Amino acid sequence: MDTVSRIAMDTSKNNSHHVSHSHWVKSLSTWKLDSALVIAIAMILVVFAYYLLFSFQVYGYDEPHYYLDWTFKLKEEGRWINFLLHDFLRTSPLTGDAVLFVIVAWVVLYRIGLNMTTRRADACLIASVLLVAAPFADLSPWAASSLPTMVTLLGLSLLASRYGNYRLVYLLGGGLLFGMLQNYYFILPLFFLRDFSPNKLEPRPYAARLLSHGMYWIAGSIVGLICSVAAVYFLTGQLGIVPAPWRHAMPAHNLHDVIRNIHYVGANLKEQKRFLVGIATKQSAVFGVLVAILAVLRVPAWRHEIPRLLVISAVGLSFFAFSVPLAPIIQTRSVITLSIALTLIALVPYEQRFLARVLSIVLLTWAGWNMMVYAHTSFERQKNGNEFVLRGIENALPHAPYGYQAVAIFGEMDSKFPESRILNSPPQMVAIVQAVGAPSYINCMTKSDVCDVLSERLNVKSGSGGEGIRYVGTANDIAVLNIGP
Numbered sequence: 001m002d003t004v005s006r007i008a009m010d011t012s013k014n015n016s017h018h019v020s021h022s023h024w025v026k027s028l029s030t031w032k033l034d035s036a037l038v039i040a041i042a043m044i045l046v047v048f049a050y051y052l053l054f055s056f057q058v059y060g061y062d063e064p065h066y067y068l069d070w071t072f073k074l075k076e077e078g079r080w081i082n083f084l085l086h087d088f089l090r091t092s093p094l095t096g097d098a099v100l101f102v103i104v105a106w107v108v109l110y111r112i113g114l115n116m117t118t119r120r121a122d123a124c125l126i127a128s129v130l131l132v133a134a135p136f137a138d139l140s141p142w143a144a145s146s147l148p149t150m151v152t153l154l155g156l157s158l159l160a161s162r163y164g165n166y167r168l169v170y171l172l173g174g175g176l177l178f179g180m181l182q183n184y185y186f187i188l189p190l191f192f193l194r195d196f197s198p199n200k201l202e203p204r205p206y207a208a209r210l211l212s213h214g215m216y217w218i219a220g221s222i223v224g225l226i227c228s229v230a231a232v233y234f235l236t237g238q239l240g241i242v243p244a245p246w247r248h249a250m251p252a253h254n255l256h257d258v259i260r261n262i263h264y265v266g267a268n269l270k271e272q273k274r275f276l277v278g279i280a281t282k283q284s285a286v287f288g289v290l291v292a293i294l295a296v297l298r299v300p301a302w303r304h305e306i307p308r309l310l311v312i313s314a315v316g317l318s319f320f321a322f323s324v325p326l327a328p329i330i331q332t333r334s335v336i337t338l339s340i341a342l343t344l345i346a347l348v349p350y351e352q353r354f355l356a357r358v359l360s361i362v363l364l365t366w367a368g369w370n371m372m373v374y375a376h377t378s379f380e381r382q383k384n385g386n387e388f389v390l391r392g393i394e395n396a397l398p399h400a401p402y403g404y405q406a407v408a409i410f411g412e413m414d415s416k417f418p419e420s421r422i423l424n425s426p427p428q429m430v431a432i433v434q435a436v437g438a439p440s441y442i443n444c445m446t447k448s449d450v451c452d453v454l455s456e457r458l459n460v461k462s463g464s465g466g467e468g469i470r471y472v473g474t475a476n477d478i479a480v481l482n483i484g485p
Contacts, residue, residue, distance in 0.1 A: 060142030078228030081179035137375035170220035178224025316341025
C-alpha cells in the first residue's frame with residue numbers, strides 16, 4: 001500500500017472515531033437532560049402536593065398521639081402490630097411521621113416503578129404520580145399509624161428483589177400487614193412483575209406461575225387474618241374482629257347475603273373508579289384520545305404482556321373481592337390497589353419505544369398535575385377547617401388549655417356552617433382538643449353521668465343549631481364549652 005493511501009485511511013479512521021465520539025457525547029447529554037427533566041417533574045408533583053401536610057396542627061383524628069389507650073382500634077380492625085407499637089409511635093412528632101411517611105411511601109412506589117420500566121427517571125415519575133393520587137393523599141394525615149406499614153412494605157420489596165421468594169413474601173407479608181393496614185397487603189404481587197416479563201417466560205409456562213402466585217397470595221391473606229383474630233383474642237379476650245358501627249358492615253350469612261354484598265361492592269368499585277379517573281383526567285376528551293393513541297401504540301407488546309396485565313388487574317380488584325364477606329363502607333383511602341392498577345394499565349407502556357414513552361410521560365405528568373391539585377386542595381381544606389375550630393377553642397378558653405383536667409363540649413353546630421362537620425364529630429374533636437393542649441376531651445353531645453353533673457352545676461342549656469363556641473364555666477377543673485343555641 002502506498003503512502004498516500006495509508007494517510008487517507010488513517011484520516012478516515014480518525015474522522016470516523018471523532019464522529020462516533022461526538023454522537024456518543026451528544027446522546028449522553030440528551031439522555032441526562034431528558035432524565036433530569038422527568039425527575040424534576042416528579043419531585044415538583046410531590047413537593048407541591050404535600051408541603052401543606054407538614055404544617056398541620058391536627059392530623060388524623062384517631063392517631064395514637066390522641067389516645068392513651070388504642071384497644072378500641074385493635075378490637076375494631078385487628079391492627080395488633082399498631083397496638084403493640086402504640087406507646088412507641090406516640091414518642092415521635094406527627095410532623096416528622098408525615099415527612100417519613102411520604103419519603104418511605106415514595107421509595108416503595110419507586111421500586112414498583114422499576115418493575116415497569118428500565119429507566120430510573122421514568123420510575124421516579126411513576127412513583128410520584130402514584131403518591132399524589134387521592135388514596136395516598138387521603139391516608140397521609142394518618143402518618144403515624146401508616147408509617148409501620150410503609151416500612152414493612154419497603155422491607156418486603158427488598159426481600160423480594162434480593163431473594164425472589166414470593167412464597168415467603170406473601171406469607172410473611174400477610175402475617176405482618178394484616179396487623180397494620182390490611183389493604184396494603186394486596187399490592188405485594190407488584191413486587192414480582194419482572195418475573196412475568198417475556199424474556200423470563202417460556203412460550204406458555206406462565207399459567208402455572210400465575211396459579212402459584214395466586215395461591216400463595218390468597219394463603220398470605222388467610223394467614224394474616226388468622227394472626228389478627230388470634231392477636232385480638234389473646235390481647236383483649238374478644239373473639240373475632242368487630243367492625244366499628246360507622247363502617248355499616250353487612251356480614252354475609254347465606255347465598256342471598258353474598259349476592260347482595262357482591263352487588264354493593266361492585267357498585268362501590270364503579271363509583272371509586274369513576275371518582276379516581278375523574279380526578280386524574282378532569283373529564284378531558286383530549287386526555288381520553290391520547291390514552292387511546294397510547295393503547296394503539298402498545299398493541300404489539302400486549303400479546304407478550306398478558307401475564308403482567310393479569311397480575312395488575314388482580315391487584316386492582318383484590319381489595320374489593322376481600323371486602324365481599326362483610327361489605328363495609330369502602331373509603332377512598334382504602335382503594336390504593338385500584339388507583340395503582342388504573343395508572344399502570346392505562347398510562348405506562350411495557351415496551352417503551354420513543355413515541356409511546358413520550359406520550360406516556362405527557363399523560364403521567366398531566367394526570368399527576370390534576371391529582372396534585374386535588375391533594376393540595378384537600379390538605380388546604382383540612383388545615384383551614386381544623387385550625388379554625390382549634391383557634392375558636394383557644395379563644396373561648398380564659399386560661400391555657402393545659403391548665404384544665406379536660407375540656408367538655410355541649411351542643412351541636414347548625415349544619416349550614418362548614419365547620420359543623422368537624423365540631424359535630426366527636427372523633428375529630430378528640431384530636432383537636434388534644435392538639436389545643438388540653439389533657440382530654442369529654443363529649444357531652446350525648447348524655448353521660450359526667451355531663452349531667454356539669455350541666456346541673458353550670459346550668460348548661462345545650463341543643464342543636466348553635467352558631468359558635470362559647471365558654472360556660474369551669475367545674476372540677478373541667479372547662480365547659482357550649483356550641484348549642
